Amino acid sequence: MKIIITLGFVFTVAVYSLKAQTITPDEASTHVNDSTTVCGVVKEAHFMKKADKYMCYLEFGDVFPNETFSVYVSDEVRKKITYDLGKLNGKNICVTGKIKLIKKKPEMTIYKESQIQK
Numbered sequence: 001m002k003i004i005i006t007l008g009f010v011f012t013v014a015v016y017s018l019k020a021q022t023i024t025p026d027e028a029s030t031h032v033n034d035s036t037t038v039c040g041v042v043k044e045a046h047f048m049k050k051a052d053k054y055m056c057y058l059e060f061g062d063v064f065p066n067e068t069f070s071v072y073v074s075d076e077v078r079k080k081i082t083y084d085l086g087k088l089n090g091k092n093i094c095v096t097g098k099i100k101l102i103k104k105k106p107e108m109t110i111y112k113e114s115q116i117q118k
Helices: 002-020 025-030 075-080
Strands: 035-050 053-060 069-073 092-102 105-110
Touching (some): 025 035, 025 069, 025 105, 069 092
Parallel strands (some): 069 105
Antiparallel strands (some): 035 092, 053 069, 092 105
C-alpha cells in the first residue's frame, strides 16, 4: 500500500513538472539547449525537396522566413508519421525535445512521432 501511495505521488509530481516546462514559440529563443515542450499554432507546414527527399519544417509565429520557432522533421521520420504533417496548418500542437539555435533562430528536431502531440 505504501508503495502505491509513493508511486502516485511521484507520478503527480512528474506530471506537474512537465506542465511547468511548457513554453510558447515566442519563448523558445530563451530556452536554447533546454529539453522542453513548446505549444502553439502551426502557421505553416513548410516542405522542402532536397534530391529525392522531402523534409518538413513546422513553422510557428509566422511563415518562413519570418518564423519565430521551427520544428524540423527529416524525410525518414516524416515517412513514419501516421498522418499528413501538412494538415497541421492552423492547429494548436505541442512538440517535445531539445531546442537548438539554427541560423540564429530556435529550432527543434523531431526523431519520432510521439514528440508531436496534436
